Amino acid sequence: MTAARADGARIVTGARLHAVRARHDGVLVEWDGGRLLARHAFSTLPLTALGRVARPAPSAQAAGDAAGLVFRAMVLVYLVHRGGRWTGHDAHYLPGPETPMTRISEPANYRDSPDDPTDRSVLCAEIPCAVGDATWSAAPDDLARLVQQSLARVGLPPIDLPAEGGVEVRRLPRVYPVYTVGYQQRLAGLSAWADRLAHVTVLGRLGLFVHDTSHTAMRMAYDAADCLLPGGGFDHAAWASARERSRRQVLDD
CATH class of the missing domain: 3.90.660.20 (Protoporphyrinogen oxidase, mitochondrial; domain 2)
Incomplete structure (x- = not known):
């Protein structure tokens, strides 16, 4: 965190998140006592939790299916x-x-x-x-x-x-x-909604509902940062390739 702060990062901990609002000009994040309008947001929230605070919200069907995760x-x-x-x-x-x-x-x-x-x-x-x-x-x-x-x-x-x-x-x-029988079907709607959420990229074990390691999560974070473009854009094709590389990875520990 020391290095991040030295590079100008602001780190907020122990705050309750209220809303993640995807807008045409970026993402408005609101929490206890603060708010920030960003060009792009990375979320490692559990996908079900993101569905409860993000706007536009997922469909009732997608949210209902995901309740079984x-x-x-x-x-x-x-x-x-x-x-x-x-x-x-x-x-x-x-x-x-x-x-x-x-x-x-x-x-x-x-x-x-x-x-x-x-x-x-x-x-x-x-x-x-x-x-x-x-x-x-x-x-x-x-x-x-x-x-x-x-x-x-x-x-x-x-x-x-x-x-x-x-x-x-x-x-x-x-x-x-937990990969219960039929979890893919329960996850599909919410996952598709998250992929369409403007200016928001979901990653990590809880965000993607995947069994990965901290090594994989950190590598994916680097990949996500590399997809940021000058001016606040995001290279969705490069991110799709990074997701596919992560999906094919086999851990040999």
Whole structure:
């Protein structure tokens, strides 16, 4: 964000979005306490959320069909580990049914920074769930115990938590699109509406209702920025090609 601000960007966080109004001269974005008229807007909002705030609005048919689209929620459990690095790996994937966690990562192992402490590390355990279920509503200490039990079950080392504190929880209501039977038909109308929304480009996992990675999302963001033309125009043909490249991508991790 520091680099963006240095280049003249204005960053607003923690604001409630009220409207995205597509006009002949650009896009008027309105939020708590502010508004901005832009030549072009990029939206990574969940497509269903964009349909509720954008004008012109999608048809009643498209909005009704999209109401059946489902997103998987996730609880992120951050845990302090005393004594240095927990393991030498950046992430452990846990796809089996014996644990509710799908991944536990150690962010410090993704980088090489002299600013990182040597006497402790922080881990992030990802637990998919549904908004309002027992996992979503669980207390931090209960989630920490769940993580420790899961690690023991799969043979990974325990986390040496401090006697007090050391656990932070973040709850994300929409993380992964759920591909239920017939989701393509429920998505089609809203997706076609978004493609026609003047001066607005939708991208990202939630915007396009696709299973992609952060690498893919960032690459798509660069592609979208490259499609901006002098004077505020947008190269729709180049964007269609970028979308197709992203669709064909196969992740080898």
